[in-house]
Amino acid sequence: MFDETIYKWVCPGKAVHISFDEWKHRLYKAVEIFGKGQVNIGIVSGVELAKLNGFATEEEALKADFEFAEELASHGVGLKHDVWNVVPNSIFFKQTTPSLDYYVKLTKGFYEIMQKYGISTEMDNYRKCSMHASINLDRI
Numbered sequence: 001m002f003d004e005t006i007y008k009w010v011c012p013g014k015a016v017h018i019s020f021d022e023w024k025h026r027l028y029k030a031v032e033i034f035g036k037g038q039v040n041i042g043i044v045s046g047v048e049l050a051k052l053n054g055f056a057t058e059e060e061a062l063k064a065d066f067e068f069a070e071e072l073a074s075h076g077v078g079l080k081h082d083v084w085n086v087v088p089n090s091i092f093f094k095q096t097t098p099s100l101d102y103y104v105k106l107t108k109g110f111y112e113i114m115q116k117y118g119i120s121t122e123m124d125n126y127r128k129c130s131m132h133a134s135i136n137l138d139r140i
Helices: 004-010 013-019 020-034 059-072 100-116 130-139
Strands: 043-045 079-081
Touching: 004 013, 004 020, 004 043, 020 059, 059 100
Parallel strands: 043 079
Antiparallel strands: none
């Protein structure tokens, strides 16, 4: 969800009170307080491809994801994502989720970016929380 337009669409309530730029600013300020790698985003990956306002292709979404992830990590923010699950009664019901290949590329890319900036991937232990298995790649 590394795009201001998509942020406003997916998180309309949040966007009313906290702009995209303010969200980033607060992350960076938190890093100043808690330290590099101690502040992490938590996004639902894949929703950036939802129709009508999402990216048209997985390649476009990955490019945007990695560009913004690079910006965040350069400021000491860790990268964490959950897999988008389309459920009944949600506004995204009947949408098609991205391919497994998309999630593999995203996980690998986030890992490489965090390694580049010296941010630990062990912020969330997969043995305690299976939702974020991709975060503990350093243990493998």
